[in-house]
Amino acid sequence: MAVVGAGDYEETRYNLARELGRRIAQKGHVLITGGLGGVMEAASRGAKEAGGVAVGILPGEKEAANPYVTVAIGTGMGHGRNAIVARSADVVIALPGLYGTLSEIALALKMEKPVIDLGDWNVEGMVRAESLEEAMEIAEGRGTAKKG
Known part of the structure; x- marks a missing residue:
């Protein structure tokens, strides 16, 4: 599962993304x-x-990975790496972000991947989740999909 969102953050969003990563790992993804x-x-x-694996697909060199990435892949592709993020995931969960996040959303939708909106994207084809719990249920095929 891919999690996409802003490269900068405020504490509430950081905590949401951290808990999302934890739950993804706890579920064995x-x-x-x-x-x-x-x-x-x-x-x-x-x-x-949570003892899981975090793969980082980086725009440049793998040495730029954040300290929590367990497998770093340096692509040297800049924003082109967004296509690899989208292609590599079975499901994409999108938190608030900017144009880089929007490109990952668009690429995943173009590749016919399920994309869960856990922000305020309102992009046609995305599935809206009202909470982290609902996002995980939808991602694992147990939730009710509300297409945007």
């Missing part, structure tokens, strides 16, 4: 992020704390 800071760091931290 591999976490995929862009490997940098903000939401990516928080989700990776949660996954690592």
Whole structure:
């Protein structure tokens, strides 16, 4: 499962992403992020704390990975790495972010991947989740999908 969102953060969003990463790992899933800071760091931290695997697909060199990434993949592709993030995931969970996050959402939808809206994206084709619990239920095929 991929978690995508802003590279900078405030405490509430950081804590949400951290808990999301933790739950993904606890359920036995591999976490995929862009490997940098903000939401990516928080989700990776949660996954690592839960004993899971956090894969970071980085825009540059693998040495730039946040300290919680367990498998760093340096692509040297800049924002082009967003396509790898989208392709590598079975499900994408999108928190608030900017254009990089929007590109990951668009690429995942174009690749016909399920994309869960845990922000305020309102992008057609995404499935809206009102809570972290609902996002996990939908991601694991147990929730009710409300397409946006």
